[in-house]
Amino acid sequence: MAQTPSPDNLVQSIDYTPPRKNWLDNVPPEFRLGNFSYPAKAGELESFFGYEGAKEWSPMDEDWQLPENWQEIIYEGFRERLEKYRSLKVFMDICVRCGACADKCHYFIGSGDPKNMPVLRAELLRSIYRKDFTTVGKILGRLNGGRALTQDVLKEWFMYFYQCTECRRCSLFCPYGIDTAEITMMARELMNLLGIQTNWIMGPVTNCFNVGNHLGIPPHTFKDIVDFMVDDIEDITGKRIEVPLNKKGADILFVTPSGDYFADPGTYTFMGYLMLFHELGLDYTMSTYAAEGGNFGLFTSQEAMKRLNAKIYAEAERLGVNWILGGECGHMWRVLHQYMDTMNGPADFLSVPRNPITGTVFHNAKSTGMVHITEFTADLIKNNVLTLDPSRNDNKVVTYHDSCNPSRGMGLLEEPRYVLNNVCNQFFEMPEQTIREQTFCCGSGAGLNNDEFTEMRMRGGMPRANAVKHVHDKHGVNMLSCVCAIDRAALPPLMNYWVPGVDVTGVHELVANALVMRGEKERETDLRGEPLPGKED
Amino acid sequence: MNAPQDQFREYLRRHRDKIVHNWLDAAMASYPEDTVSFLKRQKDRFANPVGATLSRELDNIFEELLSESSTQQLPQSVDAVVRVRAVQDFSPSQALQVFTVLKDVLRRQLDRPVRENGWQAQYREFEDKVDQLCMLAFDIYVKCKEQLWELKARQAQDRVSYLLRKYVGTDGSNNPAGSGSGAGGDISGE
Amino acid sequence: MNALYALIMVLALVIIPLLGAGAAGWHALFGVVLPYLAFTVFVLGFLYRVVKWGRSPVPFKIPTTGGQQESLPWIRQNRIDSPSTKTGTVIRMILEVLLFRSLFRNTRVRLFKDETQLSYGSSKFLWLGALAFHVSFFVILARHMRFFTEPVPALFNWIETLDGIMQVGVPVLFATEIVILLALAYLFLRRVLVPQLRYISLPTDYFALFLLFAIVISGILMRYFVRADIVDIKTLTMGLIQLQPEVPESIGALFYTHLFLVCSLLVYFPWSKLMHLGGVFLSPTRNMPNDNRMRRHVNPWNYPVKLHTYEEWEDEYRDKMKEAGIPVEKE
Secondary structure, eight states, rough: OOOOOOOOHHGGGGOOOOOOOTTTTTTOOOOOSSSOOOOOOHHHHHHHHHHHHOOOOOEEEEEOOOOTTTTHHHHHHHHHHHOOOOHHHHHHHOOOOTTTTGGGGGHHHHHHHHGHHHHHHHHHHHHHHHHHHHHHHHHHHHGOOOOOOOOHHHHHHHHHHTSSOOOOOOHHHHHTOOEEEEHHHHHHHHHHTTTTOBBBHHHHHHHHHHSSTTTOOOOOHHHHHHHHHHHHHHHHHSSOOOOOOTTTOSSSSOOOOOHHSSSSTTTHHHHHHHHHHHHHHHOOOSSSSOOOOOOGGGOHHHHHHHHHHHHHHHHHHHOOEEEEESSSSSHHHHHHHHHHHHOOOOOTTTTBBBBBTTBBBOOOGTTTOOOEEEHHHHHHTTTTHHHHGGGGGGGGGEEEEEEHHHTTTTTTOOHHHHHHHHSSSSOOOOHHHHHGGOOOOOOOOOTTOOOHHHHHHHHHTTTHHHHHHHHHHOOOOOOEEEHHHHHHHHHHHHHHHHHOOOOEEHHHHHHHHHHTTTTOOOOOOTSOOBOOOOOOE | OOHHHHHHHHHHHHHHHHHHHHHHOOOOOOOOOOHHHHHHHHHOOTHHHHHHHHHHHHHHHHHHHSSOOOOOOOHHHHHHHHHHHHHHSOOOHHHHHHHHHHHHHHHHHHHHHHHHOOOOOOOOOOOOHHHHHHHHHHHHHHHHHHHHHHHHHHHHHHTTHHHIIISSSSSSSSTTTGGGGGGSOOOOTT | OOOHHHHHHHHHHHHHIIIIISSOOOIIIIIIHHHHHHHHHHHHHHOOOOHHHHHHHOSSSOOOSSSSOOOOOSSOTTTTSSSSSHHHHHHHHHHHHHHHHHHTTTOOOOOOSSSOOOOOOOHHHHHHHHHHHHHHHHHHHHEEEEEEOOOOHHHHHHHHHTTTTTTOOOTTTHHHHHHHHHHHHHHHHHHHHHHHHHOOHHHHHHHHHHHHHHHHHHHIIIISOOOOOOHHHHHHHHHHHHHHHOOOOOHHHHHHHHHHHHHHHHHGGGGGGGGGGHHGGGGGTTSOOTTTTTTEEEOTTTOOOOOOHHHHHHHHHHHHHHHTOOSOOOO
16 A cells, blocks of 8 residues: 555546455465564564574564464464363354444544544454364354464464554454453463564563563662652742652552653653652662553563562562552553552562541452552542642643443543642543543554554544644643553653643642642742742743 | 736635635545545544545635735645645545546636636636646645655654663664664564 | 355255155145154254263353442443343343343444434344344244143143234234344345455354244244145144154145255254353353452363472572562572
């Protein structure tokens, strides 16, 4: 499609209707710079997975230099996973192709590519399953929708399972709850067996494992950064605060995605946490070992996820804390809410989380011992322990983007809204079918937030941006708030392209702007150094 | 105002809905057949931003072409359409075909009436307007692509903007990617 | 093309009994042997599939949450779409299985006072069509129970009376017969007419629809047009149930065609997507409560993995940490 058409083509293409091709007839997808994520470095695959025979390759290569027995490897891996996951087995069998999911995917909506319909994305895997793993499929073959596993099929997998952000929106509308995220995860695990993985995912995974966070920031640099933030906070509020690191015997361990401490606007959210904790006099600590809340293992394999996630409980136990508080992050919370306890628990060394300021016991986290920061802050606000001046956010007209994982993998919907409504005066919701459990993905989840994929992300994020544009035009919304570090990285360029004039913020940046700290100087600016309303000159 | 000019406009106005409808059909033919039905049928503009944008903005653009004087609306509408096409799976020429097809649509609609009424001059004049529209679209397309490249280029820095500010003393806008390695770590994924 | 393959297959299934039971007169084969065989395949196949699913464990608790979680006591939880209790989960499942709640979600009409009016028509029809088909199917199934029971329990009589409540025609026209035909026609037409659906549809998708069509049509023919002798049929069916099969001579080829198609459905069922009947109950995104952080879920195959322990890690960074004033374990 992307090749420059000949003049003949140009004339014809006016009446051009694509030939009605059966998708089972493999047409290898056309990889070109801009529509795929770069492959992982061989060295990282080796060091993390002990994967042997990794090669430098490009998806644009005609021949992917697969191991000789690659089909066998996939076949075995598939069989193993069918035995391990009822979800996979059931989801492979029961889809009736009713089409309810077809137009629910933001990538389909934005690209119009029929292979982005969730049902078809799953069929890419199912067609192999039917051919090789079902009785009828073995007999009927293609009539039953089966096809042979060829290199072209694998190319299709790489193309389309790395165009799925595992957002689960389709799963919500499926009458059987078939979850494409689950299918994508399995497909990626299978490709992983052949060393087919993307650099953007594998880099953070190895860094997180070896050093402690996605960027590979070592502990002493981490401390430096925190010190910079403390300086910035002092400049703005006149208050010097302390941030405990690796402190044994603290009440609470605080874990947040690393994006919050190296990139704007996440940094302001990070400052927000620090200011809030200081104001409360909270007995907490951060860890330089478990310095990452995010977990790109979720986008790699369950084993990788477990290996990265294990650090959090291990560190909580070593430091002897009572419970764990988690910062604003989307996929991190999918892992913490739905996987951590099962994978690395039971966390019997923790106690049931109890807010030391209000006395509220978080019964909903009694087993994992981990509480979401907006649950924590909502409780503080409800109990009137914070002095808030929402008018400091009066120059911001705010809307809220539910990130996929907290909304469809956790059900965290009201907590952030309650907080937002208490820290800013102008809050407007986007249209109903684009928020809460029906929220549209930012287009960059599940490890797609890389530079080379920018154009694709602009497509995938279009439905989200379109809804923001609506409230921007209608209510003058200029601030898009969210509780996700990937959002904070992905939404600014998305807004820049589709809705200029809308900035992106974490919820706790707004909290900290509104938070009146004891003994603070009269603030002139918000955390970004922009003048507060009424202090413009 | 001369009479043929008025008649010609009047004719276009009368057949406006049909022309826009055909134009939309021709524009949508650039998408896979399986997708076109979704683009056309799903009327909710949040569930179907692409289809909604096309149908809304092509209508606006045609209105602008009909009007005597140009307003800010035209570049805005063209921008909305081109911005979508610029990030979809199209070559530049395919992306802009959405505008060039209008000439074809017009030719089919106007061939007879133009000959019968001797509107050749008016017709050419209107075609010139469509050519200008295409040129405008081309400008905007290039602008969108430039913006995408800039976004790409800036992202590497934006991801570590805080580190750059603190360690390098700049927000990175003048530095090549990777200068954040002063932070002591390898900037992953880049 | 896909539809054509399926049509040919179903036509073949129609011709086989017409030749076998009609022309060749193998009544015992089509009236006794095949039904027993088909029923056995169905029951064993169904169990086999469910057991096969059941044998794979559920390693993680992965409900798709469709509403507010249970968190702070003053935040109102959505107890159905984000249930944290068994009861809530059961209700969610019941609504899902009986009322197709997720499909219905599609159809909730939302009004926007905007320039563009929205319509969710197509999706609403899908929910309606699917529900109409399934309800009619089960009512028809219940009506047929009169052939397998003596005396006929009151429940089945009520259902039949209710179904014929329109009181049109002799014999009374059943509403479900009209509805199931319309629903099947709708489900078929959308597959053919909507390009997206045509693109995703496989021969098997059409096969199931055509097979059901053929069953319904042969049934309707027998009831209204080529009248079959109910008494004789009941003799056959009761004989089957009591394991004392008896084949009355007077039963015609049409009945055997109907029966053979049903047998085909029974045989085909366990190996096809029709198993969604059983699978929907096992879907982990729906049948698990959203109580992840309250109650630990155990993964039976959880295994130890290679970790980068704190001790190893500190060894790598100890000097730098000490220099920066970060506490360490070993001085």
